[in-house]
Amino acid sequence: MSQIEIRTESQINPVGDEVSALIAVIRPILQGLLYALKHEVVAEVGGFSKVKLLMLPRMYRAGDGDIGICFEYAVHDAIKRGESAVVEKVNDGMRKHCKVKGNETSSILFGAEKNGALRLIDTAKELLTDESRLLTGAQAQPVKLRRYINLLAAAFRRPTTRLYLPSSISGAWKADLFIGMKDTDRWVGTSVKTNAAQLEGATGIRVGIVPSRQGKSDKITFDDTKNLVICPLPYDGSFTEIFYSAWVIVQQFIAADAQVPKEASLPSTSQRMVAKLLSERRDFTIVDVIEALAPIAQPELLMTTTEKRPAEPSRDEIANIETLIAPMSRIVTPDA
Known part of the structure; x- marks a missing residue:
């Protein structure tokens, strides 16, 4: 089959x-x-x-x-x-x-x-x-x-x-x-x-x-x-918008000598929150900071699952495997 x-x-x-x-x-x-x-x-x-x-x-x-x-x-x-x-x-x-x-x-x-x-x-x-x-x-x-x-x-x-x-x-x-x-x-x-x-x-x-x-x-x-x-x-x-916003955070953070910049430099609450996370880790190596931030970064978005199901064989096929790709919207939890 x-x-x-x-x-x-x-x-x-x-x-x-x-x-x-x-x-x-x-x-x-x-x-x-x-x-x-x-x-x-x-x-x-x-x-x-x-x-x-x-x-x-x-x-x-x-x-x-x-x-x-x-x-x-x-x-x-x-x-x-x-x-x-x-x-x-x-x-x-x-x-x-x-x-x-x-x-x-x-x-x-x-x-x-x-x-x-x-x-x-x-x-x-x-x-x-x-x-x-x-x-x-x-x-x-x-x-x-x-x-x-x-x-x-x-x-x-x-x-x-x-x-x-x-x-x-x-x-x-x-x-x-x-x-x-x-x-x-x-x-x-x-x-x-x-x-x-x-x-x-x-x-x-x-x-x-x-x-x-x-x-x-x-x-x-x-x-x-x-x-x-x-x-x-x-x-x-x-x-692209996220990239440029992140670039601004890093440049302002550097300009502020690795401290949280003034509010006028980073008026956005989310940008200042990220700058604070960096400032709290200023005594660690950049390699360690990059690793430490991984668990709180935007995670991987896609998950691929594979399922094999039996199908009626055609007259010319006895054991053929075909692949179908089906996109699905994200899984929504009750409190999402």
């Missing part, structure tokens, strides 16, 4: 209160700022794991690219957490335009040394396998990403290394993320920018993720001139 596998994606948590949503985005912002600190300065205190939160105002020097780095970290973290507004958008872009099949969306933070600042290289090999393929839209067989990941990292810093890479992934060294599906092991090079005008096309990059602007459309488009699928993340009451 044939079986039908029914996979149901349920939203297990509402889009949380503003404080927990802000904390969720504050964490990758702190991580981005930490790893953007100059390596020689960090070495003076014993490494990144030794940098206390109260040291951030003294060690941090604002730069034009800081918000962009933190946006990359925030998008990467949102995909890993299952932030529905972000996951749904990138999934639509990958499935409709890049032909990426699968259901387990994931992200690899691809770090290289940019603008003289050390950036974190996420543990790509934990996600990549020997069969991980990088889809570029070229007619050729997709290359195995794991085989070239180290060369791509080196190619950003050393142009001569680029000669050893296949032409089908040219420019992939400029990717900020590799997003894809773990269950099908297919990935696409992705550029993440806070300004859509800064997106650069390349053979090895298929997707561009940018924040949508307040009151503007967040419709997915295809840029013919850059050969990029443009995925604007929604603004009003959603991810």
Whole structure:
């Protein structure tokens, strides 16, 4: 008898209160700022794991690219957490335009040394396998990403290394993320920018993720001139608005020497609450603070359950398994 596998994606948590949503985005912002600190300065205190939160105002020097780095970290973290507004958008872009099949969306933070600042290289090999393929839209067989990941990292810093890479992934060294599906092991090079005008096309990059602007459309488009699928993340009451609000909190917190800023600097009650949580932890390392805030951050939003049910076999099929995906609204408790 044939079986039908029914996979149901349920939203297990509402889009949380503003404080927990802000904390969720504050964490990758702190991580981005930490790893953007100059390596020689960090070495003076014993490494990144030794940098206390109260040291951030003294060690941090604002730069034009800081918000962009933190946006990359925030998008990467949102995909890993299952932030529905972000996951749904990138999934639509990958499935409709890049032909990426699968259901387990994931992200690899691809770090290289940019603008003289050390950036974190996420543990790509934990996600990549020997069969991980990088889809570029070229007619050729997709290359195995794991085989070239180290060369791509080196190619950003050393142009001569680029000669050893296949032409089908040219420019992939400029990717900020590799997003894809773990269950099908297919990935696409992705550029993440806070300004859509800064997106650069390349053979090895298929997707561009940018924040949508307040009151503007967040419709997915295809840029013919850059050969990029443009995925604007929604603004009003959603991810982009939360990101900018969290960025303001961190900047005001730094300006206030790791203390709660004046009310005029952070007039919102929720923003001041988050700043207070940070201030209370100023004597701990940034790494520990990021970890400590995890339980009170906006949790993962999606839960996938699978159920197999018997089905009547057709004349031509005896044991076929088909997959159906059914979206469901969030589970509402009586006191919700």
